[in-house]
Amino acid sequence: MSDALRLVDITEDQLEAVRQIRMAAFGPMGARDRDEWLKFAAKFVADGRYLGVADGDDIVAAARICAFHQWWGGRRVPMAGVAGVVVSPEYRGRGVGSLLMRAVLRRSVENSFPLTALYPATTVIYRHLGYEFGGGRYRFSFPAADLRTLGGKEVELRRAGPDDAQLFLDIVGRLHATRRSSGPLVWPVDEVAAWLAAEDNFAFAADDGFVVYNWSGEDLSVDELIAGSEQTARALWATVGSGSSVATSVHAHISPGDPVHLLAGQEADKKAEVQRWMLRLLDAQAAIAARGFAPGAVLEADLRVEDPDVPENAGDWHLSVADGSGRLTRTQSGGEAVRLGPRGLAGLYAGTPLSVLRTAGLASGGSTAADATIDTAFAGSTPYMLDYF
Numbered sequence: 027m028s029d030a031l032r033l034v035d036i037t038e039d040q041l042e043a044v045r046q047i048r049m050a051a052f053g054p055m056g057a058r059d060r061d062e063w064l065k066f067a068a069k070f071v072a073d074g075r076y077l078g079v080a081d082g083d084d085i086v087a088a089a090r091i092c093a094f095h096q097w098w099g100g101r102r103v104p105m106a107g108v109a110g111v112v113v114s115p116e117y118r119g120r121g122v123g124s125l126l127m128r129a130v131l132r133r134s135v136e137n138s139f140p141l142t143a144l145y146p147a148t149t150v151i152y153r154h155l156g157y158e159f160g161g162g163r164y165r166f167s168f169p170a171a172d173l174r175t176l177g178g179k180e181v182e183l184r185r186a187g188p189d190d191a192q193l194f195l196d197i198v199g200r201l202h203a204t205r206r207s208s209g210p211l212v213w214p215v216d217e218v219a220a221w222l223a224a225e226d227n228f229a230f231a232a233d234d235g236f237v238v239y240n241w242s243g244e245d246l247s248v249d250e251l252i253a254g255s256e257q258t259a260r261a262l263w264a265t266v267g268s269g270s271s272v273a274t275s276v277h278a279h280i281s282p283g284d285p286v287h288l289l290a291g292q293e294a295d296k297k298a299e300v301q302r303w304m305l306r307l308l309d310a311q312a313a314i315a316a317r318g319f320a321p322g323a324v325l326e327a328d329l330r331v332e333d334p335d336v337p338e339n340a341g342d343w344h345l346s347v348a349d350g351s352g353r354l355t356r357t358q359s360g361g362e363a364v365r366l367g368p369r370g371l372a373g374l375y376a377g378t379p380l381s382v383l384r385t386a387g388l389a390s391g392g393s394t395a396a397d398a399t400i401d402t403a404f405a406g407s408t409p410y411m412l413d414y415f
């Protein structure tokens with residue numbers, strides 16, 4: 027690696043250079059997209075969340091940090107979403123991406139994010155840095171004609187718009203807390219309002235649920251559908267399915283545990299798609315304190331964590347779980363501790379059973395007899411996200 031390489035905060039006048047590297051990585055960008063992208067990227071610059079690597083005066087790599095919250099066990103945890111990681115082609119394969127990602131980790135720690143997540147185009151670089159699969163973004167497909175007949179006609183639905191943004195967030199929040207969801211992002215209210223204002227999106231609300239959907243070619247696509255009762259679920263899905271005279275299929279980004287899988291009759295022969303995302307703990311103590319745990323679980327366990335890139339996580343910890351909450355405290359012992367690196371810790375946090383982590387070489391030590399108790403505490407519904415970033 028050249029000695030002239032240095033880490034920088036991207037400035038607004040360097041964004042065009044970043045855009046050129048992006049196009050080499052992800053493909054061309056039209057003139058309209060260019061202006062929108064520059065405006066969008068400028069917000070990250072203003073917040074100190076666009077990092078780069080410069081060779082002399084030239085920007086040769088960049089990545090941005092999205093300030094998200096993510097549900098874990100039905101509670102909101104701040105999460106640094108890493109996106110747009112790009113290295114100029116002639117600098118790839120020389121450690122530039124790793125140099126940049128280490129700076130991204132450090133900046134995210136400094137900004138007090140307990141977690142970070144990303145959608146990997148390749149897992150290798152991120153695994154070296156302690157990320158591991160945490161969940162998926164699922165897309166399921168249903169025959170529109172089947173959804174049309176789900177009923178719920180007695181439920182009153184109304185057209186929703188930007189003024190309903192806070193109401194939507196409240197309904198979603200209640201539901202994720204009840205279902206103890208893990209994975210979905212919490213969007214700021216102004217972004218929800220912009221989503222509801224877009225004329226391509228059709229949004230309808232009931233007292234305890236809503237749907238936002240749009241056209242996807244000749245099919246319909248559900249951005250989000252949340253229902254707090256059977257009748258509302260039937261009514262919302264049937265409303266989307268009412269497009270069946272034109273649309274053959276309804277595609278939906280939903281949890282693999284969504285109730286619609288148990289309501290709709292004809293999903294079996296439809297293909298599902300999944301994009302995996304990776305997770306990493308940046309502040310193990312804060313991440314454990316912030317998430318919800320299985321309400322009935324009681325756990326006392328020792329963990330020994332190795333984490334060269336985030337040394338604050340490393341060392342001997344005692345993990346206590348009770349009444350749906352967890353606590354990590356420093357301990358001296360460590361003899362019988364379960365041993366984890368950052369990838370094992372991420373996997374455990376996301377509910378991956380210890381036997382799976384052991385078989386993948388990501389956990390060792392402790393007593394396998396105690397694994398089930400640890401698994402029970404971290405268990406919950408399958409982590410998922412609706413959004414790509």
Ligand SMILES: CC(C)(COP(=O)(O)OP(=O)(O)OC[C@H]1O[C@@H](n2cnc3c(N)ncnc32)[C@H](O)[C@@H]1OP(=O)(O)O)[C@@H](O)C(=O)NCCC(=O)NCCS
Nearest residue numbers: 051111112113118119120121122123124146147148150151
């Ligand atoms: C992916 C990317 C950011 C990696 O940057 P880089 O500077 O080449 O990465 P490094 O040199 O630091 O490599 C780190 C590790 O990742 C591996 N790696 C890098 N690119 C890889 C690829 N395309 N496939 C598999 N492994 C890859 C390297 O081999 C190295 O692992 P090793 O030490 O075990 O050999 C860069 O190739 C790039 O910009 N690609 C196009 C855009 C993209 O895919 N971005 C990622 C979006 S999530």
